[in-house]
Amino acid sequence: xxxxxxxxxxxxxxxxxxxxxxxxxxxxxxxxxxxxxxxxxxxxxxxxxxxxxxxxxxxxxxxxxxxxxxxxxxxxxxxxxxxxxxxxxxxxxxxxxxxxxxxxxxxxxxxxxxxxxxxxxxxxxxxxxxxxxxxxxxxxxxxxxxxxxxxxxxxxxxxxxxxxxxxxxxxxxxxxxxxxxxxxxxxxxxxxxxxxxxxxxxxxxxxxxxxxxxxxxxxxxxxxxxxxxxxxxxxxxxxxxxxxxxxxxxxxxxxxxxxxxxxxxxxxxxxxxxxxxxxxxxxxxxxxxxxxxxxxxxxxxxxxxxxxxxxxxxxxxxxxxxxxxxxxxxxxxxxxxxxxxxxxxxxxxxxxxxxxxxxxxxxxxxxxxxxxxxxxxxxxxxxxxxxxxxxxxxxxxxxxxxxxxxxxxxxxxxxxxxxxxxxxxxxxxxxxxxxxxxxxxxxxxxxxxxxxxxxxxxxxxx
Amino acid sequence: xxxxxxxxxxxxxxxxxxxxxxxxxxxxxxxxxxxxxxxxxxxxxxxxxxxxxxxxxxxxxxxxxxxxxxxxxxxxxxxxxxxxxxxxxxxxxxxxxxxxxxxxxxxxxxxxxxxxxxxxxxxxxxxxxxxxxxxxxxxxxxxxxxxxxxxxxxxxxxxxxxxxxxxxxxxxxxxxxxxxxxxxxxxxxxxxxxxxxxxxxxxxxxxxxxxxxxxxxxxxxxxxxxxxxxxxxxxxxxxxxxxxxxxxxxxxxxxxxxxxxxxxxxxxxxxxxxxxxxxxxxxxxxxxxxxxxxxxxxxxxxxxxxxxxxxxxxxxxxxxxxxxxxxxxxxxxxxxxxxxxxxxxxxxxxxxxxxxxxxxxxxxxxxxxxxxxxxxxxxxxxxxxxxxxxxxxxxxxxxxxxxxxxxxxxxxxxxxxxxxxxxxxxxxxxxxxxxxxxxxxxxxxxxxxxxxxxxxxxxxxxxxxxxxxxxxxxxxxxxxxxx
Numbered sequence: 001x002x003x004x005x006x007x008x009x010x011x012x013x014x015x016x017x018x019x020x021x022x023x024x025x026x027x028x029x030x031x032x033x034x035x036x037x038x039x040x041x042x043x044x045x046x047x048x049x050x051x052x053x054x055x056x057x058x059x060x061x062x063x064x065x066x067x068x069x070x071x072x073x074x075x076x077x078x079x080x081x082x083x084x085x086x087x088x089x090x091x092x093x094x095x096x097x098x099x100x101x102x103x104x105x106x107x108x109x110x111x112x113x114x115x116x117x118x119x120x121x122x123x124x125x126x127x128x129x130x131x132x133x134x135x136x137x138x139x140x141x142x143x144x145x146x147x148x149x150x151x152x153x154x155x156x157x158x159x160x161x162x163x164x165x166x167x168x169x170x171x172x173x174x175x176x177x178x179x180x181x182x183x184x185x186x187x188x189x190x191x192x193x194x195x196x197x198x199x200x201x202x203x204x205x206x207x208x209x210x211x212x213x214x215x216x217x218x219x220x221x222x223x224x225x226x227x228x229x230x231x232x233x234x235x236x237x238x239x240x241x242x243x244x245x246x247x248x249x250x251x252x253x254x255x256x257x258x259x260x261x262x263x264x265x266x267x268x269x270x271x272x273x274x275x276x277x278x279x280x281x282x283x284x285x286x287x288x289x290x291x292x293x294x295x296x297x298x299x300x301x302x303x304x305x306x307x308x309x310x311x312x313x314x315x316x317x318x319x320x321x322x323x324x325x326x327x328x329x330x331x332x333x334x335x336x337x338x339x340x341x342x343x344x345x346x347x348x349x350x351x352x353x354x355x356x357x358x359x360x361x362x363x364x365x366x367x368x369x370x371x372x373x374x375x376x377x378x379x380x381x382x383x384x385x386x387x388x389x390x391x392x393x394x395x396x397x398x399x400x401x402x403x404x405x406x407x408x409x410x411x412x413x414x415x416x417x418x419x420x421x422x423x424x425x426x427x428x429x430x431x432x433x434x435x436x437x438x439x440x441x442x443x444x445x446x447x448x449x450x451x452x453x454x455x456x457x458x459x460x461x462x
Numbered sequence: 463x464x465x466x467x468x469x470x471x472x473x474x475x476x477x478x479x480x481x482x483x484x485x486x487x488x489x490x491x492x493x494x495x496x497x498x499x500x501x502x503x504x505x506x507x508x509x510x511x512x513x514x515x516x517x518x519x520x521x522x523x524x525x526x527x528x529x530x531x532x533x534x535x536x537x538x539x540x541x542x543x544x545x546x547x548x549x550x551x552x553x554x555x556x557x558x559x560x561x562x563x564x565x566x567x568x569x570x571x572x573x574x575x576x577x578x579x580x581x582x583x584x585x586x587x588x589x590x591x592x593x594x595x596x597x598x599x600x601x602x603x604x605x606x607x608x609x610x611x612x613x614x615x616x617x618x619x620x621x622x623x624x625x626x627x628x629x630x631x632x633x634x635x636x637x638x639x640x641x642x643x644x645x646x647x648x649x650x651x652x653x654x655x656x657x658x659x660x661x662x663x664x665x666x667x668x669x670x671x672x673x674x675x676x677x678x679x680x681x682x683x684x685x686x687x688x689x690x691x692x693x694x695x696x697x698x699x700x701x702x703x704x705x706x707x708x709x710x711x712x713x714x715x716x717x718x719x720x721x722x723x724x725x726x727x728x729x730x731x732x733x734x735x736x737x738x739x740x741x742x743x744x745x746x747x748x749x750x751x752x753x754x755x756x757x758x759x760x761x762x763x764x765x766x767x768x769x770x771x772x773x774x775x776x777x778x779x780x781x782x783x784x785x786x787x788x789x790x791x792x793x794x795x796x797x798x799x800x801x802x803x804x805x806x807x808x809x810x811x812x813x814x815x816x817x818x819x820x821x822x823x824x825x826x827x828x829x830x831x832x833x834x835x836x837x838x839x840x841x842x843x844x845x846x847x848x849x850x851x852x853x854x855x856x857x858x859x860x861x862x863x864x865x866x867x868x869x870x871x872x873x874x875x876x877x878x879x880x881x882x883x884x885x886x887x888x889x890x891x892x893x894x895x896x897x898x899x900x901x902x903x904x905x906x907x908x909x910x911x912x913x914x915x916x917x918x919x920x921x922x923x924x925x926x927x928x929x930x931x932x933x934x935x936x937x938x939x940x941x942x943x944x945x
Binding site: 054056057061063064067076077078080081088091092099100102103104105109136159161196205236239241274278355389390392394396399401403405419425458461462 | 506508509510512513514515516517518519520521522523524533534535536537538539540541542551554557558590591594612613615649651656657658692698700701702731732733735811813847848849850851852854855857858859860861878879880881883884885931932933934935
């Protein structure tokens with residue numbers, strides 16, 4: 001494939017930055033590098049926070065930065081700069097070429113083969129200029145409406161951390177010394193509310209809700225967001241501790257995503273080749289319950305995890321990670337794939353500097369047939385978790401222990417709020433004990449999970 | 463290091479320019495404006511499988527303009543330090559206000575220079591080969607510790623942050639803030655069993671710190687020791703019990719349980735579980751907790767905060783009574799309280815807010831050995847991962863990564879990592895013993911708030927909490943507590 005065919009075709013985006021990225025790569029090679037990659041990122045952000053009806057903060061700005069990674073054979077190093085002046089770029093290149101001399105020869109280091117490079121064609125629906133189309137006053141009014149809907153919902157909503165509206169656009173350019181150059185733009189907007197409810201005894205509870213979209217016209221109404229935030233906050237009032245117990249646990253979708261994230265960390269090629277994951281060496285084996293099917297798909301139009309190519313210039317794809325509980329694929333970039341003797345899954349992620357990491361596309365658990373209500377109705381005594389506190393998951397051993405709050409389930413219904421409890425177990429068993437999966441899959445980010453039920457956990461309390 | 467007039471020399475700024483930018487920022491009637499110039503140089507290195515696999519360096523520079531009008535804050539930033547772009551940012555931020563232009567005070571008053579981290583050669587400018595030596599030595603030392611150590615990753619990162627803060631109240635503060643950190647993580651393996659361990663440290667220090675005071679071998683052995691120890695860890699117990707915290711990093715309890723809840727912004731908005739509790743008892747009388755940004759070389763220390771104010775030692779809790787909050791300019795003004803010099807931000811892209819520096823409990827009088835002896839059945843936790851708090855309901859967690867059972871006054875078997883959970887406003891009322899062995903952490907803490915990360919320190923002497931919920935898995939009813 002010739003370099004020309006590799007370019008993503010979007011004439012609107014023809015920019016100086018693309019030329020700049022290619023020029024930096026060319027100069028790295030001229031400076032003695034055997035291979036090079038260049039990343040340029042630019043973006044704009046707007047955010048506003050309205051609290052108790054008054055504008056509290058307004059922020060509006062843009063920035064750009066550039067990074068280069070160079071190879072001397074099997075040695076690599078990288079540098080970055082926010083200074084685009086001639087001197088700034090010269091220094092960045094010079095430092096990278098010098099730095100690459102002190103790193104080690106790594107037999108697996110290198111950029112992808114030319115035949116692997118490319119980009120998805122067609123409109124991936126990642127950018128909508130309308131996120132900035134609202135006049136200033138109307139943006140503020142989005143934030144104000146979300147907060148007001150929460151404050152007006154119930155007299156027990158007495159305070160607020162505010163309503164907010166955010167918008168952002170980003171433009172990413174990537175070029176390498178095999179002639180690949182590609183770019184894409186993405187947009188984002190969100191509205192959120194964080195109300196505070198107070199009980200008669202003065203005890204306060206806080207919760208939140210939000211909507212996020214790539215286009216303004218796909219954003220949920222601020223009123224809806226405010227009302228859901230108020231409901232989620234009110235149901236926490238009067239929360240109490242419970243006695244230590246072994247009961248079924250149901251995770252609300254936002255919270256359930258964290259379990260999916262642990263699986264992601266467990267199949268991340270970087271942890272796998274180092275043996276830092278208990279899922280290392282388990283390809284083809286059963287590692288989760290029969291109903292568990294997990295997909296990573298970087299190609300879904302409009303998705304929060306979608307891009308035409310990954311952080312190394314390889315077209316994104318759909319990967320079945322777990323099928324009926326059996327581990328079908330790790331998630332890999334070029335380096336980790338070589339280490340494991342496998343093919344990359346085009347999950348390379350990268351910042352401006354450092355070696356490429358591994359990031360999700362649109363990564364999700366396939367929904368099941370039951371509604372969340374039906375799942376809860378089958379439980380006599382149990383715990384419905386709406387929030388986790390802390391990060392107590394150990395992917396080496398599988399040990400799992402986190403702070404939690406939520407609702408106690410009694411006789412198949414949500415009975416009363418609980419807090420200051422822990423939930424503990426081992427991820428090796430937790431993945432197998434995902435016994436029910438809800439029908440409520442909804443993307444609010446690159447990772448998404450329906451309601452799930454997990455058996456066999458220890459709930460720690462009094 | 464030469465910290466004089468960095469931005470004047472490198473970007474040709476003059477005092478007249480700065481006055482002009484402030485005038486533009488106040489042109490729409492703002493009451494106060496400030497500019498934060500930042501030039502950050504950083505290096506990082508990582509060794510994995512005994513190879514230096516990654517090395518990077520970078521520069522990021524920019525300026526953030528803030529305008530305050532009442533309780534409203536306008537903010538804009540630029541990564542291009544040309545006069546046109548700074549003026550543009552100042553105009554954008556100015557629009558938060560609507561009224562006749564205000565005039566900034568004439569002339570700047572420079573803060574008396576303080577020098578909490580007087581390094582002669584900042585580590586970012588030191589020879590890269592010396593840094594390579596550090597990570598390679600860490601790798602070798604961890605591997606040599608025990609043949610069961612199979613994977614080692616050692617990383618080194620440093621930075622030098624030059625800042626200049628100017629304010630329409632005459633504020634003029636410059637600082638050059640070095641920061642360096644060495645980290646080691648290990649995985650130990652036996653047939654069918656694996657465990658991890660990690661350790662690290664540093665501070666606002668020069669590179670020689672790692673060749674003298676705290677060597678790569680020190681951190682490597684500590685990481686390897688923890689990994690080997692965890693191979694034999696038993697299940698942790700579940701439920702409420704007596705907990706003894708070892709000295710040093712377990713001070714993360716104070717950071718989560720009380721520190722965040724005492725940041726003035728939450729109390730101004732009455733969203734903290736600590737709101738309205740000044741003068742009230744929130745801890746046992748053995749507890750005195752301070753935040754201190756003035757400790758030489760410490761990771762959480764600053765000569766000036768990111769609003770140009772001198773940092774200080776602030777008493778948060780004195781003999782159990784809540785004394786004060788941590789404030790920045792905005793909250794001090796709106797709450798009519800003193801500014802404690804805790805206004806911090808991640809970078810020029812961020813609005814400053816009240817943040818902790820080094821937060822710790824003062825030493826008490828108890829002998830640590832007596833504290834252990836006083837516990838019949840409980841947990842002794844000596845190392846922690848991170849923590850988190852919900853400041854509104856006060857619930858906080860912190861996760862033990864190295865802990866042991868205490869049985870009949872003796873420390874016995876190591877237990878698996880477990881999360882501890884409690885309630886901020888009353889957990890310290892159950893502190894019944896405070897050791898005489900105050901220790902600060904090794905310099906690894908990073909605190910996140912509203913998406914902004916800043917380096918912090920924590921510390922504590924050995925303390926005993928009479929009742930805290932431990933999130934283990936062991937079943938009391940089937941195997942007894944000691945299962």
